[in-house]
Amino acid sequence: GSGTALMATVMIGVVGATGAIGSALVRQLAVVAQGPLAATLGATLRVAAVSNSKCMLKLQTDTATDWDAQLKTGASQALDLHAFGDWLVEAAGPQGCGVVVDCTASEDPPNAYLHWMQAGLHIVTPNKKFGAGPLDRYKRVQDLSRRSGRQLGCEATVGAGLPIMSTLRGLLETGDQVLRIEGILSGTLSYIFNTYKPGMKFSDVVLSAAAKGYTEPDPREDLSGMDVARKVAILARECGLQVGLGSLQVDSLVPASLAQVSVQDFMLRLNEADEGMAMRADAACAANEVVRYVGAVDVLTGTASVSLKRYPVSHPFAQLNGTENMVVFTTERYAASQPLVVRGPGAGAEVTAAGCLGDIIQAVRCSGIRR
16 A cells, blocks of 8 residues: 555565575565565565575566576576675665575575675575584674674574574573573484384384485485584574584484495495394383484583483473474573473474564564664
């Protein structure tokens, strides 16, 4: 209506817009643009630029829907991350608000975060390569965020759309002392260990998870524990620990003899791990316990780890279903006897995109633009 002409427009750029998360986010932004959000925020959200891994495109109107095809044709130009940010700054104008969303899993965009933020842009990302990447790069961007008031939204890097990072930040900002964080942070490994019971073959459970599409094409990417390790590093840094991926203890579930073989051979020979895993599962079962693959941050000792651990059947980790994630926060206010627990699906394009959208809204609120 006529009222919208007065509203500030937030210019949003999505890097990796053609991927599952990026395209879900663009769809969700189109939906909320029609709803009451603009009135609440005092601003409308508009996707002003998109990119895939090779090309980028300015969207002249907020109703452009054929951008996917245009990225593949001559209408687009080669992706230049700095220039992409500059487009948004220009589109937003001197009093405006621009947000770059890095929906990739690539190493390259995080190297542009500092440039983007120096240019005045907020950054939102589900990309774990930043939060678990080089510590000096992480600190430089975080420091600039604090000094400039530009937001760095990382909710979707841990547990997709679940309120894990925001919960942790809320605890820290309200003066609680976080003692320990333990989490089942991989939907893949959650499914595998929720399903695996004594008497089953571990290799069969992994193969069924792969057949259901729950694992990466090479399941060793999940079984190595590196995805969990990145999430643990992100949680640990949020707590003030100076950790890098190199300083984490990570229990890989990939037998050393299978680390270098082809994916095909790995699938055929995974049963070499069955006996060792069966012994662990049987011993746990005899003690009325379950085996779970858990990432942990121990704030008091300043350590973080990723390991296969045993828990009593009464523990919240023993109650999970399917690919659910769960994070347990033990703090001064939330004691070990009654910790704060966040539980739910920790993967999937729609919930991950929703986590990013929440961060975008948060950034707009913080920037205080109103008509």
